[in-house]
Amino acid sequence: MIDLLYQFHKELNSPRLGPEGVAELAFNTIARQFKADSLATFLWHGQQKALMMQLGHACGRTMEAEEKIHVGDASPFLSLLRGKKKYLLYSAPHWVLYVPMKWRGASESQEPLGVLRLERFNRKRPFSAKEKKLAFDFASELAQNLYQARLDRLNRNQLGRLSALTELTAVFASSLRVEDSLRLILRGIQKHFSFDRVRLYLVDKEGKTLRGELSVDIRGHVKNLRHDEILLKEGIHHFANLMLGKGGTSELERYKEVVLYLPLIVQAQRIGLLIVDNLLSQEPIDHEDAGLLKSFAGQIALAVDNARLFEEVQELSLYDSLTQLPLRRYFFQRFQEEMYRAERFSQSLSLLLIDLDYFKAVNDTYGHQVGDQVLSAVSQAVINNIRKIDFPSRYGGDEILVLLPQSTDADVRMIGQRLLQEIRKIRVPAPFSKYNEVPVTVSMGVAIFPQDAKTMESLMEKADSALYWVKSHGKNNFALYQDTLPAGPEQRTLFEEKPS
Amino acid sequence: MKKVRFWVLPNNGFQTATLVGDMLKGFHWEHPGLEVEVEVKTPASLWRHLFRSLKNRDEERRPDLVQIPHTWTAILAHLSFIEDLKGFDSALDLDAWVEPLRTHCQLPGVRGVYALPWWMELSVLFYRHDVLSQVAADPQKELDTWEGFLEVCRKIHKRLKGFPLSHVVANPNPNESVSLIDAAPCVWACGGEFLSRDGSRALFYREEVQRGVDAYLQLMLQGAMPLLSRSGLVPRGFFEGACAMQFGPRFPKMPKKLSRAVRAVPYPRGGRARSSIVGAQHLAVVRDNGQAREAFECLKYLAKPAVALAYGRSAGGIPARLADMQPFFGEHEHVQEAFAASLGFARLLPNFPIMGTLEKIFERMMERVVENILHRKYSAALLREELIHAAAEVDYILALND
Numbered sequence: 001m002i003d004l005l006y007q008f009h010k011e012l013n014s015p016r017l018g019p020e021g022v023a024e025l026a027f028n029t030i031a032r033q034f035k036a037d038s039l040a041t042f043l044w045h046g047q048q049k050a051l052m053m054q055l056g057h058a059c060g061r062t063m064e065a066e067e068k069i070h071v072g073d074a075s076p077f078l079s080l081l082r083g084k085k086k087y088l089l090y091s092a093p094h095w096v097l098y099v100p101m102k103w104r105g106a107s108e109s110q111e112p113l114g115v116l117r118l119e120r121f122n123r124k125r126p127f128s129a130k131e132k133k134l135a136f137d138f139a140s141e142l143a144q145n146l147y148q149a150r151l152d153r154l155n156r157n158q159l160g161r162l163s164a165l166t167e168l169t170a171v172f173a174s175s176l177r178v179e180d181s182l183r184l185i186l187r188g189i190q191k192h193f194s195f196d197r198v199r200l201y202l203v204d205k206e207g208k209t210l211r212g213e214l215s216v217d218i219r220g221h222v223k224n225l226r227h228d229e230i231l232l233k234e235g236i237h238h239f240a241n242l243m244l245g246k247g248g249t250s251e252l253e254r255y256k257e258v259v260l261y262l263p264l265i266v267q268a269q270r271i272g273l274l275i276v277d278n279l280l281s282q283e284p285i286d287h288e289d290a291g292l293l294k295s296f297a298g299q300i301a302l303a304v305d306n307a308r309l310f311e312e313v314q315e316l317s318l319y320d321s322l323t324q325l326p327l328r329r330y331f332f333q334r335f336q337e338e339m340y341r342a343e344r345f346s347q348s349l350s351l352l353l354i355d356l357d358y359f360k361a362v363n364d365t366y367g368h369q370v371g372d373q374v375l376s377a378v379s380q381a382v383i384n385n386i387r388k389i390d391f392p393s394r395y396g397g398d399e400i401l402v403l404l405p406q407s408t409d410a411d412v413r414m415i416g417q418r419l420l421q422e423i424r425k426i427r428v429p430a431p432f433s434k435y436n437e438v439p440v441t442v443s444m445g446v447a448i449f450p451q452d453a454k455t456m457e458s459l460m461e462k463a464d465s466a467l468y469w470v471k472s473h474g475k476n477n478f479a480l481y482q483d484t485l486p487a488g489p490e491q492r493t494l495f496e497e498k499p500s
Numbered sequence: 501m502k503k504v505r506f507w508v509l510p511n512n513g514f515q516t517a518t519l520v521g522d523m524l525k526g527f528h529w530e531h532p533g534l535e536v537e538v539e540v541k542t543p544a545s546l547w548r549h550l551f552r553s554l555k556n557r558d559e560e561r562r563p564d565l566v567q568i569p570h571t572w573t574a575i576l577a578h579l580s581f582i583e584d585l586k587g588f589d590s591a592l593d594l595d596a597w598v599e600p601l602r603t604h605c606q607l608p609g610v611r612g613v614y615a616l617p618w619w620m621e622l623s624v625l626f627y628r629h630d631v632l633s634q635v636a637a638d639p640q641k642e643l644d645t646w647e648g649f650l651e652v653c654r655k656i657h658k659r660l661k662g663f664p665l666s667h668v669v670a671n672p673n674p675n676e677s678v679s680l681i682d683a684a685p686c687v688w689a690c691g692g693e694f695l696s697r698d699g700s701r702a703l704f705y706r707e708e709v710q711r712g713v714d715a716y717l718q719l720m721l722q723g724a725m726p727l728l729s730r731s732g733l734v735p736r737g738f739f740e741g742a743c744a745m746q747f748g749p750r751f752p753k754m755p756k757k758l759s760r761a762v763r764a765v766p767y768p769r770g771g772r773a774r775s776s777i778v779g780a781q782h783l784a785v786v787r788d789n790g791q792a793r794e795a796f797e798c799l800k801y802l803a804k805p806a807v808a809l810a811y812g813r814s815a816g817g818i819p820a821r822l823a824d825m826q827p828f829f830g831e832h833e834h835v836q837e838a839f840a841a842s843l844g845f846a847r848l849l850p851n852f853p854i855m856g857t858l859e860k861i862f863e864r865m866m867e868r869v870v871e872n873i874l875h876r877k878y879s880a881a882l883l884r885e886e887l888i889h890a891a892a893e894v895d896y897i898l899a900l901n902d
Binding site for chain 1: 516545551552554732734861864871874889893897900
């Protein structure tokens, strides 16, 4: 008997075999040894109090099979799993022998893995005492190898997911925008963990609303969830309850097998909610996966938070806080891109340079506070009256630049006229002045690529030159560079007559 | 050599791979350069593996050709997992198949054909006329209504020890639970529906559904249908000669002696109407595989009338073409009559992508209900609560998936 067991041990003890391979090899040997007509392994699912069939073997074939044995508190199967019995034997409808499958841990304690079932359809061939003892030993050997093979597979899977997660969180260190990073990380989680859907909600800056960000569906398609806003008040929504630490509702409890809610916490602050689910496939989420994701939730939270902070800092350095206009550095990046585009597609690109009239006098007379208000009001008027594709910027001091891609002379004249009219309407309150308000006017010069200049520098020069021309011709107006050329008096007329 | 991976359900138990392999011999003869690798998966495992390969196309092994229950076609087509077969053969015509089966080969609102029926599954009530005659039951009359059927169950149950039977009614569900397909005829007979007409809302919560499910569960509650065997083995079924009656969608081979005693009638009439359920086992080609054209050739071969009939016989699957009914049933004219009559009023489950998921949710819910029956904790209120929660879950999924 010891020889048989040793042989069995040697057969199964191959590191390359997965759990199915181990079971198939063992089934062939056991079926031969015991002349069994049918064999099956059942794994113990403690939470469900059930033994679930994993693989079956009959007619020389091993395959997946579905059967479930409910194990109640008084069930003899419970005695078998707890080690109180060494086997269960039934004689009807044919001979059926169950032996426990237990694995021995490092502490030498034995843990139940499941049971092995042997069937003999011929009622004249019962299982002898010797066979029962041998079946018990074979099942223990099988259990040890099955457990090891499952553990190896689990470790391999977890290692794969761990490295995938590490790579994903590293995404945030790259220079990608927050939304791009979030897309990558959510798609990565969906793919590597095989979830049906991954959703991300983030708490807004004020901490009052949970806003939907992105959702990745079963096909890896990314959807914007911006329309989804949940007020962070207790009782309004179960997401809000979760974020406020008020615990899960009974509804959440029902879905716990297929939905996992992971609050994202940074320095005790809940900054968002990551929700993964298998609702469509109804596949229970692995405990191991849930544990891995939970332990990574902190890192994901930190990465999301860092990325958001980074974007805020980026925004601060790209935009002027007074006028909300992009700053010079950002403008020149964009200017360069638009020049490339204009050259490549043979399109026009106009550059509009705006200068506030008498701005130094306003500052000196009414103070810098009023000066700032004037500058802010003019900037707002510019933002409101240019096209969506145009790009304004605070060039420095009281100068504003506007890029006007794909604009004809006529377009530029129309936009210029619109700006002049709107800016003239601005009235900034100045309580101690003669009229209690400051009138605002600007002068503008325009140069157009490619007719006026073919490089950024020279376009800037030409726009500046046109502006200078307007300044020197009475201000409060605008001119195209072409208008300022000394070709003939009729061509040098200003675009617009000054208001009387 | 090119290889087509074909995943099938365990239609013939442990013999499935061998029998499907035998069936494919003619195909190999015509396509000597093509190997078909048959892999048998249980329904739960197949569903899991198909979804896993859908979610992560890099890692999972994928089949090229797959057998699926008809209720999965819509979701797999909706998720672009299976091919539109019209792309391989624009002249493909569904007219050859029994009329009700055609709708589930397509996706609502889309012109394509995403699967072909391999065989039909239509529920009738099988009975042992030798057992019924011993309890003086008139099957044509008493099995015509649900009440009459329950009365026959009671009569047999009283004298069960006098028969070599373990139970009165075999449970057609291998998991000793209740599936949506098991309960559907009772639910429909009570006027219940699982989904709203447009498929946007679950209607489990309605009283008619509860009444229908409860009617079916009475078989377990009254001890007519087995729940668990002491030995942990799945109780032997009707076609093994262990029960007097069984609802079933297939007509498998059985021992000659038993075969002579087997008869069938349509599903008994319920509270409001007579109802039955019809479905099919489908064959579909998985998308984005290198072997799609070869898989389609294999599918066409398997769906040929003679091949489908021959394989259907081995698995008990009813032919999906009317012309094949007579050769299939042979001398069992009475059984054929029950199937033919049932086809006139049988219904299909709605053809919406959510159906596969809905079946899973229903199954999970019924496992809990059956456990409560086992522990003698079942009540109508408990069933009602479970149905309401199941409906809410389906509605939630429908909302998330537009």
